[in-house]
Amino acid sequence: MRSVNDLKKLSLQDVLLSELSWEQRQQLDQEAPTHIQVPSGSRIPIDYSRPDDPTLSVRLQEMFGQQETPRIGGGRVPVTVHLLSPAQRPVQVTRDLANFWRETYFEVKKDLKGRYPKHYWPDNPLEAMATNRAKPRGN
Template sequence: AEGDPWPDLSDAALAESRENWLVPALFDKTGLRDFSASDLSDALMNLLPWELRARLDREAPTHFEAPTGSKLPIDYEAEQGPTIAVRLQELFGLTTHPSVAGGAVPLVLELLSPAHRPVQVTRDLPGFWRGSYAGVRADLRGRYPRHPWPEDPASAPPTRRAKPKGT
C-alpha cells in the first residue's frame, strides 16, 4: 500500500524473480512435502531489509498481548479485518481499543464468554464498556456466577481466573 521502500510482492513480481528468493529456499528439498509454510515465510521475509522486517514486526505483529499476559494470535485473513478472539475478562482495565499499523487499523475483537463462546464483536472497546456491556454482563452473570462481572470493567483488573470459592 505504501510502495517504496517496500519490495513488490505481487504474484507477478514474485514469479518473475523466483530465482532470487525461491530457488535458494528449495536448495536441499527433494519434494514439495519437504517445503513447509514456514520455509515459504522465511524466503519471503528474506526479501525485506532488516529495517523493514523490524517495522513489519512492530506494526503487524503476529500476536496481541492481553492485559493478563496472554498472547493471542491475530488473524489477518479474517474477512472483517485483523481479528483476535479473547475472553471478555482478559480485557478488563483496557481503556483504549487495540490496533495495529501504528494505531491506524483497529483490531476486530471477538469477545468470548468464560466458556470461550462468542458474545460480542466490536471495533470500539471503550464504547462497548459504556454501552452494551451492561446487557452482556446481566446475561452472563447468571450463567457464569464464579467469574467477575464488575459494573465498571474499564477500571477493573483483568483476569484469566474464576473467583475463589466462597467469594
C-alpha cells in the same frame, strides 16, 4: 530440493521473512504484529485471514481495563475484537471497545453472570483487574 515433498516442507512465511532486512522485520513486527498483549498479560494472536479486518478473539475478562480498541498499522487500523465468554464462545464483536464498555457491557454482564456465577463480573470494567482466571488473584 529433489522432490515435491521437499518443496512442501518449506514454510512460505519463513522464506518470505528471510528476504527482509532486520530493519524491515522490525517495521513489519511493529505495523502488523502477530500477537497483542492484553491487560491480563496474555499474548493473544491476531487473525489476519481477512487482511482488511484483523481480528483478536479474547475472553472478555482479559480485557477489563482496556479503554480503547487495539490498533495496528501505526494506529491507523482498529482490530475487530471478538469478546468471548469463559467457555470461549463469542458474546460480542466490536471495533469500538469504549462504546462496548459504556453501552453494552452491562447487558452482556447480566447474561454471563447468570451462566457463569463463579466468574468475576465487576460493576466498573474499566477500573477492574483483568484476569485470565475465573477471578483475579486475591478475590
